[in-house]
Amino acid sequence: MEDLLNTEIWNGRTAGDLLTLEFLLGIAGSVVSALLILIIGLLLAGWANRRITGLSRRYARLDDTLFNFLGSIVKYAIVGFTALFILNTFGVRTTSVVAVIGAAGLAIGLALQGTLSNIAAGVMIIFFRPIKHGDFVVVNGQMGTVKDITLNFTELADLSNVQIIIPNSEVWGNTITNYSVYPTRRAEWTFGVTYDSDLKLAETIILDTIMADERSHTEPEPFIQVTNLGDFSVDFLVRVWCDSAVYFAYKADMTRKVKEALDAGGVGIPFPTQTLQIEREKPGSQSMPAAG
Template sequence: MEQFLTDNQALVDQVIRIVTQGGVNVLLALAILVVGYMVAGGIKKAVLRAVERNPRIDRTLANFFASMVRYAILVVVFIAVLSRFGVETTSLVAAIGAAAFAVGLALQGTLGNVAAGVMLVFFRPYSLGDFVEVGGVSGTVADINLFTTELNTPDNKTIIVPNGQAWGNVITNYSVKPTRRVDITFGISYDDDINKAMEVIRAHYDADERVLKDPEFFLGVIAHNTSSIDIVTRAWVKTPDYWSVYFDAMKGIKEAFDANGIEIPYPHQVEVRKKA
């Protein structure tokens, strides 16, 4: 009887010890979860504030970085909680790593676009509202996110360019500089007076108030072509005035040539016949 009581007491002590240890583990796990959740949220806010202080980093990119930091901390917290209950976390970490590797291989194209989106948002080769040529297409930048760049064309079409294609190709930004140079070449006949033609061209540009005085307007003969003398013009204008100055010059100088008897020659060939 005494042995039976001794055995029962030992069993009760063991149950109490197991329950007590289990309760401690549950409490510690809950504490780790609560503290870890709070720390993850606090660090996310701190990263968000730190990144947002840099004007070159977009709000989308700031949220992305902050969320990645938060999720990384929560994964560590989850592993720490499992270890409190005796779960072998080494194999779990290996499994998570293998799963992440497999997902990375399956989504390498998408992840490449995300990486390119991060580079685009950070280095800012173009911004919203810029007119650019990117990935072989041109348009006004309407949106930049982590996956794609959205362009609106002048004829009101929307073009979606994957960021990997944008970052991996030559980017031409027509809006980033405050001024641009309008280059136009005009051809005149070999029979026309070059100096007179240049005076007519210069008079047109001098009368256009949109043409800047600095840098100075340039005018010169650039080539003796097969059927024309080519005169090049280089006028500096404010970037928004580029196309209006271009179109007005093409029209105005043709009319001025006509008024002054200056010919814009058609391509032609001269046939030479030898006497037999």
């Protein structure tokens, strides 16, 4: 009888140990599966992101900003599905998780209306592309080169290479001036000459100097006319087309070259002057007495 009791106790312990071992093996298997799914998911997300963003670098006609955005969406979508698969591995009912996430997303959306408006504006900017990476723009009163467009903000670098961050809602909801969309621009100057200058000579010097530069376009035809008779000068308005990429340097160079050419041609460039007339008292005259 005692031997039989000892045998039953031993067998009971063996069954309990087997159950514990089976449970631990099940947990270990789930952990290993989850790690494999995580590694594969992260590798797949990174690969998909690189492939999509690489398309814009391979083909010059494709926009970098749009494909960077699409790559990010695909990456995070794969990461999200990977997380659901991992939860399913541990026996978590993913339908309940999705419902909880949806309810939490609604609450978070109400609390973050400003952020969501930036995201919505970012999506509109990326898909409609009023601006893109590398454009020189004026946005919300800020001038600079577009360095990056994310879902939340747009990054500019101003003329001093200072970073400017603008929320996307302020980009999409304001007037955008984009100087990089069209390949050519029209440069405009106003040159003044003195009233006693030979106007025909001045016009010839100004136009010949500007058109001698290889950056000046002959089509459309350049424009030069006297448009104003000022207090001190006769003003010529000059308009010539050039490539957008050289606009600022071209306009500054021509301003200096025209001034030097007018000096060399003997054409005077006016500057504001004032004439002071002093009346002296005649000898023997007496000044009026001051009123008491």
